[in-house]
Every structure is written in C-alpha cells, then in structure tokens.
Amino acid sequence: MEPAGQRNDTIALSRNALAGLVNAIKLDGFAVFGPTVRDGAIVYDHLDSLEDLPIGVTDKLAPGHYRLAPREDHALFGHHVGPHSLRREFLIPVATLFRARRTPQGFAQIEEPPPARKLALFGVRPCDLAAVAIQDRVLLNDAYRDTDYAARRHGVLVIAANCTQAGGTCFCASMNTGPEARAGFDLALTELDDDTIVCTIGSDVGRALVQRVEHVPASDQLLERARLLLNDAATHMGRTMDPHGLRDLLATTLEHPRWDDIASRCLGCANCTLSCPTCFCTSMEDMTSLDGTEASRLRRWDSCFTVAFSYVHGGAVRPSLKARYRQWLTHKLGSWHDQFGSSGCVGCGRCITWCPVGIDLTEEITALRQPGGS
Amino acid sequence: MEDLQRVLREHHFLKGLSDDHIHLVVGCTKNMRFKKSEYLLREGAASGTFYLLREGQVSLEAYVSGKGVMRLETVEPGDVLGVSWAFPPSRAHLDARALEPVLAFAVDGACLHAKMEADPALGYALMKPLLEATYARLERSRLQGLDVYRTGV
Amino acid sequence: MHPVVPQPTPITRVTKELSDTFSIHLDVSARGFSYRPGQFNMLYLFGVGEVPISISGDREQGQELVHTIRAVGGVTRPMRTLKTGDFVGLRGPYGTYWPMEEAHGKDLLIAAGGLGLAPLRPAIVHALTHRDRYRRVIVLYGARSPDELLFLKEVERWRGRMDTEVAVTVDHAGDDWFGHVGVVTALVPRATFEAKDTVAFVCGPEVMIRFTVRELERRGVSREAIWVSMERSMKCAIGHCGHCQYGSHFVCKDGPVYRFDRLAPIFHVREV
Structure with a gap:
C-alpha cells in the first residue's frame, strides 16, 4: 500500500x-x-x-x-x-x-x-x-x-x-x-x-x-x-486517556492500592480480553482421535484472567484476581511498549462496554496516576 | 598461652575482636579434640561450653522416635556451636556429634559470661558475631522450612 | 510449516535418575542440532501434550541430546513409560543461555537447587571441558534429601577434580548421610572465590534463587554478575501465546536465563 x-x-x-x-x-x-x-x-x-x-x-x-x-x-x-x-x-x-x-x-x-x-x-x-x-x-x-x-x-x-x-x-x-x-x-x-x-x-x-x-x-x-x-x-470521544508515560507509570505502580480496589469490583470473567481486538493470548491443546491413531494440536483463545493461565507445576503464578487484572492492564498499556514498540490499546472501548461491572480502564489509569495510598 | 592467642584470633568468629578482648577470651578457652561419632553436645544436658570449630564437620541432630536421627544441619570449621550456653537454663537443645575427628576451641561459658558482665565492651564485641551467626542460622532454618524442592503433592 | 510443529525424534536410551525423575536421550543425528547451555526444547508426547524441558546434556558432539524430566504433570507422568526405540516430538532449542564467555578469566560460581542442576549441567560440562578459560570453578549444589540428588556419580567425578570446588548439601538427612546438611545458601559463605571477579549462574526454585542471590550479594558479587534461570508457564515457546509473561518479558524468548539486575525491579513483586 x-x-x-x-x-x-x-x-x-x-x-x-x-x-x-x-x-x-x-x-x-x-x-x-x-x-x-x-x-x-x-x-x-x-x-x-x-x-x-x-x-x-x-x-x-x-x-x-x-x-x-x-x-x-x-x-x-x-x-x-x-x-x-x-x-x-x-x-x-x-x-x-x-x-x-x-x-x-x-x-x-x-x-x-x-x-x-x-x-x-x-x-x-x-x-x-x-x-x-x-x-x-x-x-x-x-x-x-x-x-x-x-x-x-x-x-x-x-x-x-x-x-x-x-x-x-x-x-x-x-x-x-x-x-x-x-x-x-x-x-x-x-x-x-x-x-x-x-x-x-x-x-x-x-x-x-x-x-x-x-x-x-x-x-x-x-x-x-x-x-x-x-x-x-x-x-466528542466518550472517554479520554492521556497515553503519555503509561509505560513508566505501570512499571512503577505494581503495588498501588488501586489494584485492590479494582479487584474488589472485577469478576474475572475475561470479557475484556475476549472483546479486546489486540489480545493474542492462546492455549495449545493436544488431543487424539478416539482410536489413538491421529493427533491434532489446536490453538484456542485463552485469557490471562483465568487462574490456570499462569500455572506452573505446584501452582499458579497469579492466583489472585488483583494480580490477573494487573497483568492484563500493565501488559496492554505498559509492557507492550517494551515488547512490541507500541501500546497494546487502540482505544476501541470494548473492554469498558463489555465489562459486566463497567470497569473503565481510562478511569483506572487516572486513579493510578494519583499517589499510592490516597 | 600466646600461641593460643595467635590461633584464636584467626578464627572467623573472633575476627572483629581487639587483641585485649582476645586475651580475655583466651583465659576462658582450651583446645579440645573429639573423635569421630563423639558428642560435643547432648540434647537436654547442661551445656556450659561454647565451641568455635577449627577442624572437622559436626552434625546438629534431633532424635525422633520412630524415625531415628534427623540431621538438621552440619556445621563446619569457622562456625560456632553451643549458643544455648548464653541463655538460661543453658541446656543444649540438639545433639551435636562429630562426623569426623574434630578440633575445636572450647570456651567456658561461666568464665566468659563473668568477663562480659564486667566489661560491656567485650560483651558487645562478642554479642555482635554471636547475633550474626545466630541470625544466619535462623535464615537458613527458614529457607529449610520452606522446603523449596518439594514437588506438587 | 507452523513453528509449533514438532519433529518425531527417536529415543536411544531412558535412564532413571531419581524415584520420580528420568532422563531421555534423543538421537538428533538425522538433522543436526546445536544449542547453548541453558536453552530448552519442547518435547511432545503424541496426542497427549507438550512440555518445555531444558537440555541437560549432550553426547557425541550434539548427536544425542539429554532431557531430564520430573514426572509431575499430565504430560511428564505418561512420559515415564517411554523406552528405547519410542519417539517423542521435538522442537527447539529455545530461549537464552548461560553466558559462558562472561566468566572467561574470572571465577565461575554455579549454584543449583534440586532439579535446577539439569539446565546447569551443560554449563558445568562446558566449563570443565574448557577449564583453562576460567579461574576458579565452583559448583554448589543443594537438594532436598540424599536420595534426591541428581547426577550423583557425575557430581562425584567433578568433585574428584583438583581444579574444581564442588560442595553438595541436602536440606534433610538421616544418620546415613555423611555430607553437608543445610540449605544451599550455607555453601556460599564457605566457598572460595574472589567476589569482585566472579560470575554466578543460579538455577533452582524461585525461593532458592532469591536466597542465593542475597547470599551472593552479601559476599560482594554484584547483581550484574549474577545470572538466573526463571520458570514460567511456557506453552508455545515462540513468544506468541502469552502464558510465560513475566513483567515485560516473555520467559520463553527473553529468558529463561536473565542477568539478575534486569529482573530486579519485578523480582520481589508478588504474582507478577
């Protein structure tokens, strides 16, 4: 083009x-x-x-x-x-x-x-x-x-x-x-x-x-x-979010009390990840035909909101909802920059619309910009 | 005596002490040898002696009925042994057994205690490495208690 | 071909290591295979699933690869029934590796906990093969109990060398064990090395890594000279599936081996 x-x-x-x-x-x-x-x-x-x-x-x-x-x-x-x-x-x-x-x-x-x-x-x-x-x-x-x-x-x-x-x-x-x-x-x-x-x-x-x-x-x-x-x-955008400094903000607010606040509202339903146009996490599933002669490997959408997502032998790395929400948001708006040179968010707003409890990441970012403990 | 002073000050535990303080410790210290399998400390027994290990490995053990001897830690030259001396009722809470021929400085607890009481500077100089050694052992015990290599049940 | 397609690879030998741990030796002569110590492969059991397993050794110039596996999961447990002549799917190698050259001319200290010795074994073998490139070589190895010590015969051989300091300890032992008892961190203050001129490789459970790094720092080894191998859920191994994310890292491609200072900002944050 x-x-x-x-x-x-x-x-x-x-x-x-x-x-x-x-x-x-x-x-x-x-x-x-x-x-x-x-x-x-x-x-x-x-x-x-x-x-x-x-x-x-x-x-x-x-x-x-x-x-x-x-x-x-x-x-x-x-x-x-x-x-x-x-x-x-x-x-x-x-x-x-x-x-x-x-x-x-x-x-x-x-x-x-x-x-x-x-x-x-x-x-x-x-x-x-x-x-x-x-x-x-x-x-x-x-x-x-x-x-x-x-x-x-x-x-x-x-x-x-x-x-x-x-x-x-x-x-x-x-x-x-x-x-x-x-x-x-x-x-x-x-x-x-x-x-x-x-x-x-x-x-x-x-x-x-x-x-x-x-x-x-x-x-x-x-x-x-x-x-x-x-x-x-x-x-006339319904929402606004200042995209500047998000990478650093999210890298330095991992212990911010706001994460507990979000976790108290989040249901862990994974709607945000499933409606997000950039989320790419998948799982691989191996299976065989009933007679065991054929095997296939499926790639299936997965979500970092499930406990099993981070499972290593012995237990999940992110058992708490707080950690799972934090993983999603810090990745989407923060560490995505380190990984792929851009934000992982395009501002489509689907995660806000389809959140059953209406968690709004633009509001959460505003809150995370406030000093911790406030 | 001067010879003992010289070797004593080379022991890791006493590295921070002044010559004068070493001299005070020398007065309470004698050399001891243990044969392999000989006990330096017995659990529950009155323990008035504090050992600074020089040679040989010593096992700290507890006997658990039905399981036998549980080896909790091995201590090495440079380590100290018998910290229970410092606190009443001064009874050893573990067995300490020589796993090989052991050479140690045996410090008379009552003697040292009297000198530490009389000279708080000496007391402080000795309490510092004692606390450090005790803290290090506490840290190791904690890591041991975490049982980090246990695989999923 | 999709990058996650495994290649059928014959098993030349299976060796029992511990009660729940075994090594499978794979014949990769047909395709040629080169790897660096610390890297891992994905091993696939037909129709059952796939697991990341670090390469724990090789023989005959990379013609035969060794993978040491603990039977703890849905794929590794059925892998116990594998025998000579069977096939597994193989793809790899993946990930970062122990930077051997960083330790050239310096003291190399290797601290392993439990099964963490497996990904370090190629590094140790490499260092001992090219012993003159390093000053001191020190191997500190801790396991849960005497019957959970990996590669014991080989460790004894290393210990027998005059040019290498090897110390082994177990967390728990009975009366019949004549070695050290205590955690692996206790070996750090006793080892002989020049802290300012030492490069350390550490692998084991994350808690073991935490305590060992602290002990090394206490001795004066800087974070920039400490390399650790991290474990996260690795499914695709190619940075696509997202499971192994650790802060901004994909452990499958940015790791598993990291210079510690690069992890320091998130290392002590829970549930990252």
Missing part, C-alpha cells in the same frame, strides 16, 4: 455506486465481511450487499452497557464498534495448527493446505485496523511467524469506514488510531450523508476497484465537510 490522502486520491461516491462497489468485490470472488445486525448487536459478519449493513441503526455504548437504537437517518455507518473485532477473522478462536498420524517412525504430519479465502473487509473501523497492525507485529513480524494467521491475513481487501461520530466508550483519539484510518486500507470511506460518501484511495488495488463504479473527484467542499465531521468525532 502506498501513502494515501492526496487530493487526487480522494473521490466522492453515491450510495448506489457504493452498492456497486460491493458487487464488484463479490464478482472478484471475495467473501465480504462487515458490520451487520445480528442477535441484538452489530457484529462483523458476511455481507451479501450494502443492504446488510446496519442501516439506520446505532449502538449506545457505556460502561457495562450496549444497546441498539434506531437512527433518524439511514446512515450505513452510523454506529460504533460491536463485541467482535477483526481478531476473529485472523487469529481465529480455534485453529488446528498441526495434525499427525501415528507411524512406525513415531508420527507423520498430515499436510494440509493453508486456509485460503479471498476476504474483503467492508466498513471496518480505524481502531480495528490499528489493532490488526498490532497483532501483525506479534504474530507475523516477530522472531516466529504464525503461518495460520499469515495465511488468513494474506491478500485481504480492506474498505475502512471512518467514524463521523464517537461512542460513549470510544477513545481512539487518545490512542491516535482514529477516528480516521491512516494506514492499512485499500479504500477508506467517510459517510457525509445518506447519499454522499467521500472515499480515500489507499492502494493501487483500491484505485482499480473504484474505476469500476461511477465516481467524481471529491470537491473541496466535500472534503471540508468530511474534515469537520471527523474533527467533531475526535473532539
């Missing part, structure tokens, strides 16, 4: 043209995934057409609170983020990493073709794209490469949807990941009204794609409208 955002890289589309774009993508053999309403939530799922987007639906987000609500308009992208992130598509919840058959020489691997699927992400959020880049750093660009993840990530077409409004638990502006996508997309859409979409071209693939539908260069006036909407979203 090449740098985008130049004047001639920004076009305007009608909604009809956008519907045509979805069809063009499908014609190219892509399975299209994007936000859609299912079971009372907006999730990333299969899209047949533009009509499958959550048209005229929004989501009300607050700590421990998520409800859908109708909108007064027919916006395609008038919502925020649901419980699912893109993690489900790449670091899939359960993956088979290895299968083998018992042989006289021990065992022989049963070779399987890597997962191949032409995937197009349509209408995905900037925070979620930022999260994919963070997971790429862990699973693709570290010393070892997760080949299952790599195969699923390969050749994915990305049509991002910039956020023109912020949700009650959103703080991407604090984490510098939104509300406008800056990288990692082929096209990025900014919906101005029910029939006007400004589209930033992010790659040659994206440029070729828009040639197949009717479009005009984006006028200065439209660009200005888009800029105002994105600015408005950035300045």
Whole structure:
C-alpha cells in the first residue's frame, strides 16, 4: 500500500455506486465481511450487499452497557464498534495448527493446505485496523511467524469506514488510531450523508476497484465537510486517556492500592480480553482421535484472567484476581511498549462496554496516576 | 598461652575482636579434640561450653522416635556451636556429634559470661558475631522450612 | 510449516535418575542440532501434550541430546513409560543461555537447587571441558534429601577434580548421610572465590534463587554478575501465546536465563 490522502486520491461516491462497489468485490470472488445486525448487536459478519449493513441503526455504548437504537437517518455507518473485532477473522478462536498420524517412525504430519479465502473487509473501523497492525507485529513480524494467521491475513481487501461520530466508550483519539484510518486500507470511506460518501484511495488495488463504479473527484467542499465531521468525532470521544508515560507509570505502580480496589469490583470473567481486538493470548491443546491413531494440536483463545493461565507445576503464578487484572492492564498499556514498540490499546472501548461491572480502564489509569495510598 | 592467642584470633568468629578482648577470651578457652561419632553436645544436658570449630564437620541432630536421627544441619570449621550456653537454663537443645575427628576451641561459658558482665565492651564485641551467626542460622532454618524442592503433592 | 510443529525424534536410551525423575536421550543425528547451555526444547508426547524441558546434556558432539524430566504433570507422568526405540516430538532449542564467555578469566560460581542442576549441567560440562578459560570453578549444589540428588556419580567425578570446588548439601538427612546438611545458601559463605571477579549462574526454585542471590550479594558479587534461570508457564515457546509473561518479558524468548539486575525491579513483586 502506498501513502494515501492526496487530493487526487480522494473521490466522492453515491450510495448506489457504493452498492456497486460491493458487487464488484463479490464478482472478484471475495467473501465480504462487515458490520451487520445480528442477535441484538452489530457484529462483523458476511455481507451479501450494502443492504446488510446496519442501516439506520446505532449502538449506545457505556460502561457495562450496549444497546441498539434506531437512527433518524439511514446512515450505513452510523454506529460504533460491536463485541467482535477483526481478531476473529485472523487469529481465529480455534485453529488446528498441526495434525499427525501415528507411524512406525513415531508420527507423520498430515499436510494440509493453508486456509485460503479471498476476504474483503467492508466498513471496518480505524481502531480495528490499528489493532490488526498490532497483532501483525506479534504474530507475523516477530522472531516466529504464525503461518495460520499469515495465511488468513494474506491478500485481504480492506474498505475502512471512518467514524463521523464517537461512542460513549470510544477513545481512539487518545490512542491516535482514529477516528480516521491512516494506514492499512485499500479504500477508506467517510459517510457525509445518506447519499454522499467521500472515499480515500489507499492502494493501487483500491484505485482499480473504484474505476469500476461511477465516481467524481471529491470537491473541496466535500472534503471540508468530511474534515469537520471527523474533527467533531475526535473532539466528542466518550472517554479520554492521556497515553503519555503509561509505560513508566505501570512499571512503577505494581503495588498501588488501586489494584485492590479494582479487584474488589472485577469478576474475572475475561470479557475484556475476549472483546479486546489486540489480545493474542492462546492455549495449545493436544488431543487424539478416539482410536489413538491421529493427533491434532489446536490453538484456542485463552485469557490471562483465568487462574490456570499462569500455572506452573505446584501452582499458579497469579492466583489472585488483583494480580490477573494487573497483568492484563500493565501488559496492554505498559509492557507492550517494551515488547512490541507500541501500546497494546487502540482505544476501541470494548473492554469498558463489555465489562459486566463497567470497569473503565481510562478511569483506572487516572486513579493510578494519583499517589499510592490516597 | 600466646600461641593460643595467635590461633584464636584467626578464627572467623573472633575476627572483629581487639587483641585485649582476645586475651580475655583466651583465659576462658582450651583446645579440645573429639573423635569421630563423639558428642560435643547432648540434647537436654547442661551445656556450659561454647565451641568455635577449627577442624572437622559436626552434625546438629534431633532424635525422633520412630524415625531415628534427623540431621538438621552440619556445621563446619569457622562456625560456632553451643549458643544455648548464653541463655538460661543453658541446656543444649540438639545433639551435636562429630562426623569426623574434630578440633575445636572450647570456651567456658561461666568464665566468659563473668568477663562480659564486667566489661560491656567485650560483651558487645562478642554479642555482635554471636547475633550474626545466630541470625544466619535462623535464615537458613527458614529457607529449610520452606522446603523449596518439594514437588506438587 | 507452523513453528509449533514438532519433529518425531527417536529415543536411544531412558535412564532413571531419581524415584520420580528420568532422563531421555534423543538421537538428533538425522538433522543436526546445536544449542547453548541453558536453552530448552519442547518435547511432545503424541496426542497427549507438550512440555518445555531444558537440555541437560549432550553426547557425541550434539548427536544425542539429554532431557531430564520430573514426572509431575499430565504430560511428564505418561512420559515415564517411554523406552528405547519410542519417539517423542521435538522442537527447539529455545530461549537464552548461560553466558559462558562472561566468566572467561574470572571465577565461575554455579549454584543449583534440586532439579535446577539439569539446565546447569551443560554449563558445568562446558566449563570443565574448557577449564583453562576460567579461574576458579565452583559448583554448589543443594537438594532436598540424599536420595534426591541428581547426577550423583557425575557430581562425584567433578568433585574428584583438583581444579574444581564442588560442595553438595541436602536440606534433610538421616544418620546415613555423611555430607553437608543445610540449605544451599550455607555453601556460599564457605566457598572460595574472589567476589569482585566472579560470575554466578543460579538455577533452582524461585525461593532458592532469591536466597542465593542475597547470599551472593552479601559476599560482594554484584547483581550484574549474577545470572538466573526463571520458570514460567511456557506453552508455545515462540513468544506468541502469552502464558510465560513475566513483567515485560516473555520467559520463553527473553529468558529463561536473565542477568539478575534486569529482573530486579519485578523480582520481589508478588504474582507478577
């Protein structure tokens, strides 16, 4: 992908043209995934057409609170983020990493073709794209490469949807990941009204794609409208968090009394880790077929909130809830910097929304910044 | 006597003492040899002697009915033995047995005690290494009590 | 191929070490295998699971690898039934290693507790093979009781060398044991070494490491000269699964061997 955002890289589309774009993508053999309403939530799922987007639906987000609500308009992208992130598509919840058959020489691997699927992400959020880049750093660009993840990530077409409004638990502006996508997309859409979409071209693939539908260069006036909407979203985040100095803060507050306070509220349910778009912890499970001739190894999502997660012979390293919450937050916002050179948080707010008791990490950080014992 | 003074001041336990203080200790000290398996201390017995080990290994033991002899620690040249002397009723709380021929300075507790009472500076000079040795043994006992190599039950 | 796929590897020999501890010798001649003392491998029992096991030795220039295993878990217990001619899955080596060259020209002090001798054995063997690179070599080894002393014959051979100081102690013993009784830390003040010019490698249970480091510091060895091997839950060994995190470290790739001063900020914090 090449740098985008130049004047001639920004076009305007009608909604009809956008519907045509979805069809063009499908014609190219892509399975299209994007936000859609299912079971009372907006999730990333299969899209047949533009009509499958959550048209005229929004989501009300607050700590421990998520409800859908109708909108007064027919916006395609008038919502925020649901419980699912893109993690489900790449670091899939359960993956088979290895299968083998018992042989006289021990065992022989049963070779399987890597997962191949032409995937197009349509209408995905900037925070979620930022999260994919963070997971790429862990699973693709570290010393070892997760080949299952790599195969699923390969050749994915990305049509991002910039956020023109912020949700009650959103703080991407604090984490510098939104509300406008800056990288990692082929096209990025900014919906101005029910029939006007400004589209930033992010790659040659994206440029070729828009040639197949009717479009005009984006006028200065439209660009200005888009800029105002994105600015408005950035300045109306439901939450804010000062990201500066978090690495040092969390490295030096391991004994802060606030951790006890959080532990008194936290249920240890692991919702925060399961809804987080960057959490990458997994377990490996080995098993055999019933007759014992075949074995497989599964990689399954795991969570540092379980006691068993840190188990070494003799006992768990982090038996207390306090230690497990501390592990999660210090890793996400602190030691991630040491490990991977960035924060592990993109400010999507899911951990706040989906916490059954509404623990808000932005508030906890504020509290941890106060001197211990206060 | 001068010879004893010379070797005594080389003992690890007395390293911090002045010549004058060493001289006072010499007056209460004699050389003793123990054969292998001979007891330096017996649990429960009155123990008026404080040993500074010079040669040979000594085992601190407790006899546990049904289990036999439990060896709690071995002490080595440079270590001290018989700290129970310092506190009434001055009875040994463990057996101390020579595991090999042992050479030790045996310090008469009553003699030393009288000199320490008379000269608090000497008392302090001796209590310092005594506390240090006792504390080190306490630390070791604590680590031993943690039983760190025990595997999951 | 996914990096967690193990390679079937034949077992040439299984030796019983202690009542619950055994060593399996693996023939790796088919692929060639090089490792550094202190590194570990993942051993896979078909369909049962996989465990991180430090490499406790090798023979014939890395043609045969030794892994010493204590049967305490769901994978290591069934591993007790392995015998010559069986296969295990192998992948590795992983992790950091004992920095032998740090001790060149200095006194090398090695303190092991319990099964902690296993990952140190290759370091000791290496040091004794290249004995002239070091000044004094001191091995301090503590175990729970006389019948839980690992590699006893070999330890006796090391002890027999005139150029090496070896002291062995057990926490508990009966009347039939003629060696030291007491914790391994008690051996530190008795050992002969030049504290300012010593490099120490320490491996054992975490509490043993804590007490030993303190004793070494008391003798005047600096934290920068003390290397320790940490144990955490290692599942993938490639820094992906998150289980072995210890502060900002992934013990599987940033460890298990650490210079102590680098762990100091979190070493005494509970439940990190």
